[in-house]
Amino acid sequence: MIALQTTPDAVQGQQKPLYEQIYLAIRRDIEDGRLPCGEKLPSTRLLAANLNVSRFTVNLAYEQLVSEGYLQARAGSGFFVCDLSDLYDGLTRKESARPESGQTGVRAAMCESASQIDFSPFAVDGEHFPYRSWKRCSKDVLDHTDDLLLTREAEGDWQLRETIATYLYRARGVNCTPDQILVGAGNEYLLMLVVQLLGAGRTVVMDDPTYIQAYEVLVHAGCRLLAGASDRNGLLCDTAQMQQADVAYVMPSHQFPMGTVMPLARRQELLDWAAARPGRYILEDDHDSEFRYVGKPIPSLQSRDRNDCVIYIGTFSKSISPALRMSYMVLPRHLGELFRSQYGFYSSTVSTQQQLTVSRFMQNGDFERHLNRMRRIYKAKHDFLLRELKRRAWVARIQGENAGLHLVVTVKTDQSEKVLLEAAGKRGVQLYGMSSYCINKEQNVAESGVILLFGFGGLSEEQILDGLQILDEIL
Amino acid sequence: MIALQTTPDAVQGQQKPLYEQIYLAIRRDIEDGRLPCGEKLPSTRLLAANLNVSRFTVNLAYEQLVSEGYLQARAGSGFFVCDLSDLYDGLTRKESARPESGQTGVRAAMCESASQIDFSPFAVDGEHFPYRSWKRCSKDVLDHTDDLLLTREAEGDWQLRETIATYLYRARGVNCTPDQILVGAGNEYLLMLVVQLLGAGRTVVMDDPTYIQAYEVLVHAGCRLLAGASDRNGLLCDTAQMQQADVAYVMPSHQFPMGTVMPLARRQELLDWAAARPGRYILEDDHDSEFRYVGKPIPSLQSRDRNDCVIYIGTFSKSISPALRMSYMVLPRHLGELFRSQYGFYSSTVSTQQQLTVSRFMQNGDFERHLNRMRRIYKAKHDFLLRELKRRAWVARIQGENAGLHLVVTVKTDQSEKVLLEAAGKRGVQLYGMSSYCINKEQNVAESGVILLFGFGGLSEEQILDGLQILDEIL
Numbered sequence A, B: 001m002i003a004l005q006t007t008p009d010a011v012q013g014q015q016k017p018l019y020e021q022i023y024l025a026i027r028r029d030i031e032d033g034r035l036p037c038g039e040k041l042p043s044t045r046l047l048a049a050n051l052n053v054s055r056f057t058v059n060l061a062y063e064q065l066v067s068e069g070y071l072q073a074r075a076g077s078g079f080f081v082c083d084l085s086d087l088y089d090g091l092t093r094k095e096s097a098r099p100e101s102g103q104t105g106v107r108a109a110m111c112e113s114a115s116q117i118d119f120s121p122f123a124v125d126g127e128h129f130p131y132r133s134w135k136r137c138s139k140d141v142l143d144h145t146d147d148l149l150l151t152r153e154a155e156g157d158w159q160l161r162e163t164i165a166t167y168l169y170r171a172r173g174v175n176c177t178p179d180q181i182l183v184g185a186g187n188e189y190l191l192m193l194v195v196q197l198l199g200a201g202r203t204v205v206m207d208d209p210t211y212i213q214a215y216e217v218l219v220h221a222g223c224r225l226l227a228g229a230s231d232r233n234g235l236l237c238d239t240a241q242m243q244q245a246d247v248a249y250v251m252p253s254h255q256f257p258m259g260t261v262m263p264l265a266r267r268q269e270l271l272d273w274a275a276a277r278p279g280r281y282i283l284e285d286d287h288d289s290e291f292r293y294v295g296k297p298i299p300s301l302q303s304r305d306r307n308d309c310v311i312y313i314g315t316f317s318k319s320i321s322p323a324l325r326m327s328y329m330v331l332p333r334h335l336g337e338l339f340r341s342q343y344g345f346y347s348s349t350v351s352t353q354q355q356l357t358v359s360r361f362m363q364n365g366d367f368e369r370h371l372n373r374m375r376r377i378y379k380a381k382h383d384f385l386l387r388e389l390k391r392r393a394w395v396a397r398i399q400g401e402n403a404g405l406h407l408v409v410t411v412k413t414d415q416s417e418k419v420l421l422e423a424a425g426k427r428g429v430q431l432y433g434m435s436s437y438c439i440n441k442e443q444n445v446a447e448s449g450v451i452l453l454f455g456f457g458g459l460s461e462e463q464i465l466d467g468l469q470i471l472d473e474i475l
Helices: A008-013 A018-031 A044-051 A055-067 A090-096 A102-114 A131-144 A158-172 A187-198 A212-220 A240-244 A264-276 A333-342 A352-363 A366-390 A417-426 A461-474 B008-013 B018-031 B044-051 B055-067 B090-096 B102-114 B131-144 B158-172 B187-198 B212-220 B240-244 B264-276 B333-342 B352-363 B366-390 B417-426 B461-474
Strands: A071-074 A078-081 A181-184 A203-206 A224-227 A247-250 A281-285 A310-315 A327-330 A395-399 A406-411 A450-455 B071-074 B078-081 B181-184 B203-206 B224-227 B247-250 B281-285 B310-315 B327-330 B395-399 B406-411 B450-455
Touching: A018 A055, A044 A055, A044 B131, A055 A071, A055 A078, A131 A352, A131 A366, A131 B044, A131 B131, A158 A181, A158 A310, A158 A327, A158 A352, A181 A187, A187 A212, A187 A281, A187 A310, A187 A327, A187 A333, A203 A212, A203 A240, A212 A224, A224 A240, A247 A264, A264 A281, A352 A366, A352 B352, A366 A395, A366 A406, A366 A461, A417 A450, A417 A461, B018 B055, B044 B055, B055 B071, B055 B078, B131 B352, B131 B366, B158 B181, B158 B310, B158 B327, B158 B352, B181 B187, B187 B212, B187 B281, B187 B310, B187 B327, B187 B333, B203 B212, B203 B240, B212 B224, B224 B240, B247 B264, B264 B281, B352 B366, B366 B395, B366 B406, B366 B461, B417 B450, B417 B461
Parallel strands: A203 A224, A203 A247, A247 A281, A281 A310, B203 B224, B203 B247, B247 B281, B281 B310
Antiparallel strands: A071 A078, A181 A327, A310 A327, A395 A406, A406 A450, B071 B078, B181 B327, B310 B327, B395 B406, B406 B450
């Protein structure tokens, strides 16, 4: 693709830091026109392998080039050479790359946005993903499966469902057989199916704030949605909303976004609420229960269900990757039978190849090894972010610690959430305000200040610190 | 896994046919207990590679073992050793494997069902799939993509959508930009989205018989469905149903299941119908237009749409594989904008890895090479089936020739469809009756005889002939 002048030996043999050598070599190629505008650079992984250096080193070089306006990172595509024709010379490039308007500004803004520090609560760690074992599983499936072209059952490949059932029992205490499991292309799709299984016109109660995507899907699928009242133990069960509702959508192990963990007594109240009237259901969204950093994992609500009223939904979005687009649900036995008898016209929404790859990844132990490793890595990030936040005068309150991939932080400020997010965005820091997750936007604001979600899954400690230091300047 | 006694050299050096040597070696292992009951055999691909013989040869051996009751083929899982403990000796095994009742009967029935000749109209050819180039694309994506863990836009990866737009323009005359394309996990899911975009309570008219899965999805999504009247040119546009409807679901290039091709004049009538009242839409399902065996391909209805009223849906189910679970639709510009502005809560339903693999498969020309090759292969199967059917006295009429992956055959018989399907099923031939695709079950029956769909995509010429010969005996 690109004839980099830095060969492995040259890189290893010189005095300057490795990343700087790579940076200089690429900069020279760009300035000389050997790497023309728009050209795509090799991936950091590929270049790291070619140069026999770490990906971190290549990343550092690329990030430097991005921040100086030589390269542009396009989300999901890679790094591309910027148009330098209307820029000043190399020495003033950094300054000149950020004018206020004009074509250069647009380009610079595009380049700048790439260097963002994104505190997304949904991002996962891409640096420590076990690419090697994932690739091995993928390649094994490609090499050794005779029937890649054959569709699987609408509910998912049987062996995959067996594997998920075994895992869920061991990790989450979920009681089920594989025929209760339905694998699908993400939580939103599974929720659409749940609404069809339960019948239209259901009244669903949710916490507020909540996982707002689920709220939107349920509304658009024809449900009536109610914002339930919650306390520090989660959804309250003796409210008027709960009396009206016949479905409760909850995240008892770690409520999104507040991080509330529902204690046993409240869980039992919720199960009693469901049992009190026929046809009531609990939708248990167990989205990130894999990551709990203190104490013992809390078994699922489903594990205590004696009335076949809990529909359990889990996802690989945080345990593997959101890019996998793969979730699963455990249906009460009668709903599983209903699906098979009445909804046979739905095909599976996950490819055979991908189902078999995940199945293999779980069966050979890679999945649990990965989870154990990520738990340590995420705990370190969590602890680091928590420690850094506690040092800051602008932090009024921290909630939702010790689990998941984000913290909930009340920030002392006179600025509105909108103004604060925009100011941070201009400095390359992407923040997430609590208001996006509120059903009733006017409620659920901090008495004073602004509530933010600080996701740490996709950031390094350096990035976390950089982001917080930029906020120090803004706040 | 299994210590097969036939080594490659031994296989190549002896006199008996290769498949028989393999068959004998495995049979001996099973009878000696070296391959115990329930043991999984290596895939035909793997064993063929190990023995340096063709997959066809291994398949022949496995099929012989299945038909004799030594092995059981589980759909989607592979081949497993049957329980022989309650069978007679080898010589009478074939007969003894088909008693009328009891445990042996169940097992025998399971084994028997595996040797089926399946005339499914949805099956594709697995023997000639370009596994090598598909694997290369998959591995390239795994090796050279930095951001496998990053989700793509809800509508699908931009580069994939560019590639699809280019392909659709060239192959189907579809006029669109990538921002009109939405990639999703199968037609059913896309139809669920369409209903949300168009708003609930729509009245949809379809041909009868039709692609009944779409009918079911639309009904369950809250639409009112009407069976429209058709003639040999497709859906009639001046009927009472068309006056009531505001959406017409059609397959103008090759109607499923009848195989009707809608001529230009009727297409224009349909477009005029849509233009006559605001808010009317045409859902064009272009499911198998890749496979047309005579004349020039017919451009899509979308290519003639001047009023932004055609929603075009395509799929990779037939062009690559139904196991891919991947479709795409081309939305009129205003619906694409509506999706982006109002439905941002939906995530993509296809994994990044798979989107990039398909993108690469299309970009490097593998996809079109594959289509050109399969067109020849399917044409040969189509011609063979057609020739063989015409020879048969029990064939009254053949429809839907020269395109797609099935023929529609009216069979002279006094038996009912149900009785005929059961009789064939008992002989290991899976048939598909037209009644399954009828909205009004009581209508749409042949005046005399039974109408069947004969899919040929997934069958070899030998299997087609075997299947027809079994039908010769039944009819």
